[in-house]
Amino acid sequence: MKEIELYEPIRKWLYQEVGCTDVYAEVWDVDVLGTRGPCNVIVELKTNLSFKLLDQAVDRVKSGLGHYVYIAIPASTAHDGDEIRFRGLVKDVAIRYGIGILTVDISSGTVNLKQAARFNRTAVTRRKRGLRSIREGIEVFSKNQIGGSKGGETMTSYKYTLNSIKNCLREESRKYEYKNDGWMSVNQILESCETHYAKPRPSVMQILRFDANKTWCESKKVGRTCYFRYKSTMSNMDESHIERGVRQEI
Known part of the structure; x- marks a missing residue:
């Protein structure tokens, strides 16, 4: 029980x-x-x-x-x-x-x-x-x-924020996939996603640059602005590995 x-x-x-x-x-x-x-x-x-x-x-x-x-x-x-x-x-x-x-x-x-x-x-x-x-x-x-x-089974503020950002980038990537676009700046992400951070912009920038999140998120820099995009080549197996990784990290 x-x-x-x-x-x-x-x-x-x-x-x-x-x-x-x-x-x-x-x-x-x-x-x-x-x-x-x-x-x-x-x-x-x-x-x-x-x-x-x-x-x-x-x-x-x-x-x-x-x-x-x-x-x-x-x-x-x-x-x-x-x-x-x-x-x-x-x-x-x-x-x-x-x-x-x-x-x-x-x-x-x-x-x-x-x-x-x-x-x-x-x-x-x-x-x-x-x-x-x-x-x-x-x-x-x-x-x-x-x-x-148990701890690994519960939702946390970090995990909730990360999932929201991931879903946002995924939808944007699918919307513009045929144009090979779907890139979003941190400011654009924050317009769609609510976070728990006191300083959301640098915090979101940091978590998207974590090595663990590079398996599903790619980035580029244009001038002084960083852009992020969901990797459209992700398979279902890759998705499950990511979810497990998030749970272990949290």
Whole structure:
């Protein structure tokens, strides 16, 4: 079982039972973030109970990232003594910090509320102190992420920007392929692609010159202006190699 199998039931639960208007995954290092009015509802996913999971949840409470914090695990049928004692310890810590406990029946997709989360006043204090809200970490692709994904499987700002630029150059190259054109300056690229960079022009110039990206992007200089173009001779196999390379780099 993988953590990502818990995500869809939790996502539906946040919408239907909690009343969240939006649900996002992998925001900063939080598995699932639901928003309801000014409140942030955080859910950390794990395939089993562990001190690591508990520590994550406690950190979310202490830092004030979430107004309500939950942990979610698969529904377990284990009844041995050690498991029961450990669950008792987890429940004690959860009660102390106001952490909610959810269990997920993977086969039916049912989410059971074992313990409700308590309102976290530290989140209010965090806002009054002017500290950054976790909502500042929401990206345009956050709704399409899957909570609990491993690092190489998640979308990042860098990867999103690179894919946008690649698609832009690809379309431009196809449009003017018969003229052997399709070259675009960085300024032209930025007119079509939104980036996450504070200084987009030099940053885009730099990433397009990376050796790893030369497999799909070619460049030329006319006067003082650099132009870039998608390599129209790319095969499907080349495309798959590029995608793997991007994931490994990120």
